[in-house]
Amino acid sequence: MNPSPRDGTSGEATTSRRDTDRRSAARQEWAWGSEGDWAKVSRRITYPSRADVLALAVHLSRPVPGHVMEFGSWRGHSTRVIRDELWRSAIWDRSARHKRIYACDSFRGLPTVYDGLPEGNFATAVPTLHGVRIVEGYFEDSLDEKLAQEVGRVSLAHLDADLYDSTQVALDWLTPLLGDGSLLLFDEFAGAEPAEEEAFLLWMERTGIETRLLAIFGREPSGRAPTSDRRALFQVVAREELPSPRPLWPARVRRRLLASR
Numbered sequence: 001m002n003p004s005p006r007d008g009t010s011g012e013a014t015t016s017r018r019d020t021d022r023r024s025a026a027r028q029e030w031a032w033g034s035e036g037d038w039a040k041v042s043r044r045i046t047y048p049s050r051a052d053v054l055a056l057a058v059h060l061s062r063p064v065p066g067h068v069m070e071f072g073s074w075r076g077h078s079t080r081v082i083r084d085e086l087w088r089s090a091i092w093d094r095s096a097r098h099k100r101i102y103a104c105d106s107f108r109g110l111p112t113v114y115d116g117l118p119e120g121n122f123a124t125a126v127p128t129l130h131g132v133r134i135v136e137g138y139f140e141d142s143l144d145e146k147l148a149q150e151v152g153r154v155s156l157a158h159l160d161a162d163l164y165d166s167t168q169v170a171l172d173w174l175t176p177l178l179g180d181g182s183l184l185l186f187d188e189f190a191g192a193e194p195a196e197e198e199a200f201l202l203w204m205e206r207t208g209i210e211t212r213l214l215a216i217f218g219r220e221p222s223g224r225a226p227t228s229d230r231r232a233l234f235q236v237v238a239r240e241e242l243p244s245p246r247p248l249w250p251a252r253v254r255r256r257l258l259a260s261r
């Protein structure tokens, strides 16, 4: 072993520390990106689309009791994806037939500025969304005890209100409605203005609810910054064993046919 001339440690130890540092820097970049990274790779990589990510979240939430809540629906693009995915799975999975979808939005746009987007951005007429219950109004007013009583339990929450305060209000209202295996999907979790991440971190500290990160997905910047953003999917850790979502019929049939060959 060669002693390191500078710090008295062995050469091997220095190399392995360098390896560890390199790995953690690479992991940081892989998982969360870095400032200005989007500007370098825009249009040259294909991140999973929002619809891909929502479909996965709906699939994983199938065996979890409760309804689906969306906070920040705007014109209903993501709501329609959730609804269509739920309808598709309901053809094969009875439990999905009982799930309701609630779309919560003021439809008056962002109450404050966010990541270069002005106040009032996303103001729109209330969209027509068949099979979806619209909860119109600012969360601070609309997310009340009456709605909590009606919803009862939440299997999947899609948090897409961008702002720290809005996400915090939604998370606090959600707290008693979450149960074993409930899923939380954030649409702008990192990026140049990680307001949802900040609200989530403080919420975890406040409530002590134990969650695990199931997946993070790269995405284009949510605002005007040249830095990529992340969607993040968390799950509330269950107290007992949690059933995995069973494959839907077509996949099961295919698997059985292959096995019987």
Ligand SMILES: C[S@@+](CC[C@H](N)C(=O)[O-])C[C@H]1O[C@@H](n2cnc3c(N)ncnc32)[C@H](O)[C@@H]1O
Residues within 6 Å of the ligand: 071, 072, 073, 074, 075, 076, 077, 078, 079, 104, 105, 106, 107, 108, 109, 110, 111, 121, 122, 123, 137, 138, 139, 140, 160, 161, 162, 163, 165, 166
């Ligand atoms: C990024 S947009 C949602 C986009 C939508 N999920 C989609 O996929 O098209 C954010 C929405 O959050 C809503 N929002 C933000 N803060 C809110 C609050 N405190 N109360 C009600 N709505 C809010 C805005 O009105 C806006 O429509």
